[in-house]
Amino acid sequence: MIPPNRCPLCCGESLRVLEEDASPYRVLRCRGCGLVYVDPPPRGEALRRRYGSEYYAAWVTRQKTGRKRLWAERLRIVESLVPSGRLLDVGCGEGSFLVQAQRHGWEVAGTEISAWAAEHAERRLRRPVFCGELQHAGYPPRHFDVVTLWHVLEHVAAPLPLLEEIRRILKPSGRLVVAVPNVNDRVMQVAYRLVKRRRPRLFSLQDREWHLFHFSVSSLTRLLVLSGFAVVGFGPDRGVVERSKRLINETAVILSRIFRRSWYNAILMVARQA
């Protein structure tokens, strides 16, 4: 248990307030490990309420085709690591990734805290999707060849117990694939400032997406190591559907290569049991 006023990742006490308003939540940055997080973490019902049908509306309508391509690309990455077997997608949403994986012969499983999305995914997959947090799903130990967390970890109030559970149910030869937004997305930040004339906010009660954690390559690595994983590799996650944002991201990917930095929009990290 982390005491209050301590960083949830490194227990550091030197914290800088990045954002504070009239809401009960503020955004802090740990000077020790660089983790950026919402304090206190919103929990339980306050979080579950966020993920009704309206959250997924654009994904199943106007972004449907673009997202299909995105999932195909992500599946290709997974299959370059592990060619086949049992795959668990934690926070599987409306099930689009699992549908494609199932078509490719994977034995699929999904968990999802949104009742609407879990039902939607179940209908598409014709198999049960666990509605709730992974820790309550009760999967057997060393069961899965691949576990994926596609832009899920930043939404979770307590990432450490989630990752520890993944470690328990992952085969020793298995792979964990994590994608999260990158807090050091410098190129997008510059573009945002030029267009909107202000810096992007990290958290607001009005946001469609509540990101409770903002990771960098180094803080994500630290979290994975703390959970008993070893990082196998990392790079940009190209999961951007909108054309203008995709263009900015591709620019960021090129600049990151030239300057040997990680300035892209989102991080894709692969880990195995340590």
Ligand SMILES: [Zn+2]
């Ligand atoms: Zn810290």
